[in-house]
Amino acid sequence: MQDLIAVVDLGASKILNGIATAQGEILVKEKFPTNPENGPADIIDRIADSIRKLSSWCGDYESQIVRVVAATPGPLSYPEGVVVDSPNLAWARVPFKDELSKRLVKPVIVEKDTNLAALGEYYFGRQGQPRSLLYITVSTGIGGGIILDGRIWRGHKGGAGEIGHMVVEPQGRACNCGRRGCLEALASGAAIRHQVSELRQQGKGIGIVALGNAKKDIGAEEVGEAARRGDAEALTLVSRVVEYLGRAVANLVNIFNPEIVVLGGGVALGWQDLILERLNLDVKKEVFAINTQDLKIEITSLGEDIVLYGGIAAALQKSGI
Ligand SMILES: [Zn+2]
Incomplete structure (x- = not known):
């Protein structure tokens, strides 16, 4: 059984999630609308549900997903992973890293989307x-x-x-x-x-x-x-x-x-x-x-x-x- 990585690209209009191998092969992906008007809790719930579903298609969630990395629009406090003030998501001081980690029961890294793109x-x-x-x-x-x-x-x-x-x-x-x-x-x-x-x-x-x-x-x-x-x-x-x-x-x-x-x-x-x-x-x-x-x-x-x-x-x- 190989280790797998869950990745999340949270954008203002869409969310793209994927499961990848440590060699950099993306095994599955899912894209869905962000709908920021529903608030942060709803968005984080849907991200977590999607990650668990995608993981089940590739292997065993508990034993194989070793790390979750999530990208958000900035500004972001680092390393706490708190989205400080995102006009596009209409988020202010949302502890994204802690909230996602709580739902997934996995270590989560949160980074600004453009930093991850670079x-x-x-x-x-x-x-x-x-x-x-x-x-x-x-x-x-x-x-x-x-x-x-x-x-x-x-x-x-x-x-x-x-x-x-x-x-x-x-x-x-x-x-x-x-x-x-x-x-x-x-x-x-x-x-x-x-x-x-x-x-x-x-x-x-x-x-x-x-x-x-x-x-x-x-x-x-x-x-x-x-x-x-x-x-x-x-x-x-x-x-x-x-x-x-x-x-x-x-x-x-x-x-x-x-x-x-x-x-x-x-x-x-x-x-x-x-x-x-x-x-x-x-x-x-x-x-x-x-x-x-x-x-x-x-x-x-x-x-x-x-x-x-x-x-x-x-x-x-x-x-x-
Ligand atoms: Zn400006």
Whole structure:
């Protein structure tokens, strides 16, 4: 009987759970909506139920699941695993680690989702090769993870990596964090949706709107498709997003001089063909020459499982396997 690891990726809109081997093979997965309006207890109950169910499909829960690693959006107090104040989940001071551990009767590690994504990319995407790696997720929001000398850099109190709240346009759109012109307010999936709805209110964006489905908000998917068809408004929108991302990545590259910057998340994965080349050009134009030497800017190959892979990597480090 082999040891197994349970991994949880708790996001604002969906939860992705998986059971994996210590070699990094994900055996089973389950995705379901978060429904944060039902409150933390309901979410933690459903996560625990799902883990027990998935485990029963792979082996014996009591004897084979050796560790549980759960990712949450930040900010998170470390190592207590208390979600301090998550606007997306509407959680304030939720002792997630203790509550999940109580329900599962297993040791639980809780880590910020973007830190785990960075760790997943580092171990499973890059085989632990680079000494320094920056990970940026561009999805509904924008977040980041920093790997320095092969370790997650959490900062003094665990708050490092909030790349989404780097100001890239001082007079720009208001951000959920209370400031103006943050990268997240201008280049995230939510920001793209917002810009499409502004176009619609002005009677514009017809080429984008025509690709939409009446049942869901029109966002990055439709904008990307319209841009591929040559729609001018969609191309302008994509171009603006790349410009802001480029500005933020250039700042980070000049500060950290990383070997590699990796982008993930739904918008980056879906827009790879539209943004990657231009982003490379923009960043390399803006940073000091020494920081462009061997610099790589790429999109993750781990897709939406990146956080689960990070959970496996965290479990392996902790248990010394
Ligand atoms: Zn902000």
